[in-house]
Amino acid sequence: MLQTLEGHSGPVNSVAFSPDGRQVVSGSGDYTVRLWDAATGAALQTLEGHSGRVNSVAFSPDGLAVNTLLVSNGWIAEGGTNILWLPIDYRSPSCIAVWDRTLALGYSSGRVSILAFKEGLKLM
16 A cells, blocks of 8 residues: 655655554654644644744654654644743754653754653653
8 A cells, every 4th residue: 555645845854653553743844743644644633833844753652642742943842732942952853752751852963862751741
C-alpha cells in the first residue's frame, strides 16, 4: 500500500508514527505541524502559529494527543498549549525524542539536553 499525505506548502523536515501506528505527525518548513490518519491519509489536525520552520516532531509513548509533549521554535507545548519558553541556548534542536514526560533535545553542536516534567506541568 502506498499512501501520499499532501497539505504542507514547504519541505517536510520530520515525521513520526504514533505508538499504535494509526497516526503520523509531520513538521514542515511551512511553519506547521500536521497530524494525519496513517490508514486513510486524511489530515486530522494542523497546528499553526509557529514562528519558524518545524525541524523535529515526536509522539510521547502513550500516543495521546492531550499528553503529547512537543518542541517547536523555542516552546515546549503539551496538548497544543505552550507550557515553557526555552532559554535561547536550548532553542532550535535538530532532533527530539519523547518518553512519557521527558524530552531529549539534540543539537547540531553535539549537545543533548534532557528535560523531565512532573505532574502539573512543572519542570523537575
